[in-house]
Amino acid sequence: MPRIRGASIEEHHEMVWAELAGALRELLLERDYDSINMGHIAARAGLARNTLYNYARDKSALVLALTERAARPALARVAAIAGRAEEPAAARLREIVEAFLRASMDQALQPMFRPGAGPLVAEVPKGPGNPFNAIVAEVENVVRDGIGRGEFRDVGDVPLTVELLSGVVRAGAERLGREPGAFATTVHASQEVILAALNHRPGERSVQD
Incomplete structure (x- = not known):
């Protein structure tokens, strides 16, 4: 024994x-x-x-279990940022993007962001216990809050919009896996693309105007 x-x-x-x-x-x-x-x-x-x-029964199952455990601190960090309702939604989103990209540089999370990792990502259990789904839910809440306050334009389907924008963050994480030294520029570019998709377009008026 x-x-x-x-x-x-x-x-x-x-x-x-x-x-x-x-x-x-x-x-x-x-x-x-x-x-x-x-x-x-x-x-x-x-x-x-x-x-x-x-x-674990095999390497894939072991890496998934380690990934879920490694993602828990990132979820806690994102939830804390999202919960600061007194702060502008845009500021919270910027900080969430930076926090998640920093967490993605943990070698225990990198297998999820390697090119061709689709099958591995697909095997992560769905539902509230999935740390990545929980992070997405927090981001959706921030986006809805921003729309309700007039900070962001009404994007219509919030879950779909956040799902599409999560591709931006994933691309950033993949880049950091290849070029860890590009952290600052990758974070800035990801933040700008995401906020450009949510901010009011030229000529649009927010509900607060």
């Missing part, structure tokens, strides 16, 4: 998950995602390969 570290089984599992996340981060700095296998992750985390299968 494997030696239990920590004061409880739960604490032991948390420690193992932390080691697995650290192992994946290190490996992704050294090699391409597709060249990493379960044996590499187990060895780097100091685990027997058979033990690793207690946490």
Whole structure:
């Protein structure tokens, strides 16, 4: 029976998950995602390969679990920003974009933003437990708030609009995966494209005018 570290089984599992996340981060700095296998992750985390299968059935499932865990701080940050209702919606959106792009640079999240990661993204469970869906819901609330205050134009279908604009942020995250040094310019460009889609067009009047 494997030696239990920590004061409880739960604490032991948390420690193992932390080691697995650290192992994946290190490996992704050294090699391409597709060249990493379960044996590499187990060895780097100091685990027997058979033990690793207690946490995930294969690499895809393991990376998804690590991604969901790594995304939780980003969700908390985005929710805190979105909840500052006294601030203009545009300012909150700018900060959310920056916070999410910064979080995307975590090596544990980068597999979700690699070109061709569609199948991996599609496997993330749907529903309120999905951290990415929860982040999108927070952004939708900010956009609705901005429309209600007259800051943004009425875009009609808010979920569709946010879904389309999320492609801008994903493109930014993919770029940062290739060029981490381009953070400032990528954030600025993403913010400008998103706000240009939401702001009133020339000649339009807001409900506050």
